[in-house]
Amino acid sequence: MKPAPKPTPETQPFWDGTAAGELRIQRCQTCARHYFYPRPSCPHCGGDQVEWVRASGRATLYSYVINHRPAPGFEDDGPYAIAVVELEEGVRMMTNIVGVPNTPEDLPLDMALQVVFEQRGDVHVPLFEPVGSPR
Numbered sequence: 001m002k003p004a005p006k007p008t009p010e011t012q013p014f015w016d017g018t019a020a021g022e023l024r025i026q027r028c029q030t031c032a033r034h035y036f037y038p039r040p041s042c043p044h045c046g047g048d049q050v051e052w053v054r055a056s057g058r059a060t061l062y063s064y065v066i067n068h069r070p071a072p073g074f075e076d077d078g079p080y081a082i083a084v085v086e087l088e089e090g091v092r093m094m095t096n097i098v099g100v101p102n103t104p105e106d107l108p109l110d111m112a113l114q115v116v117f118e119q120r121g122d123v124h125v126p127l128f129e130p131v132g133s134p135r
Helices: 012-019
Strands: 024-028 050-054 058-067 080-087 092-097 112-120 123-130
Touching: 012 024, 012 050, 012 123, 058 092
Parallel strands: 092 123
Antiparallel strands: 024 050, 058 080, 058 112, 080 092, 112 123
């Protein structure tokens, strides 16, 4: 079984969003910039007036590594891509790429991606697949 993240009070709105099929990130109401990972104050201006907003779910592939030695729980998935994607809103997040062979030829940087969700235990984990992938 794959490990599942454990929501905390600061991250619960994020996990509530994924359970609803939405990717939610925070936006500072002072400087209007988005950010991720969840935290109580803006990393850009230090403001504490923040809100949760629905992200578009669209991203581009920023960087990745292909893991050939699966972690416990991921034995059936290897090799798999551990990636950093840049959301349309400008923030980056770590994730996995699915729906495409995990080879350098099939993972060009700046590839257009869309969010999908995988249930693990009580949470839905956001993963990304190429835009237009059949599901």
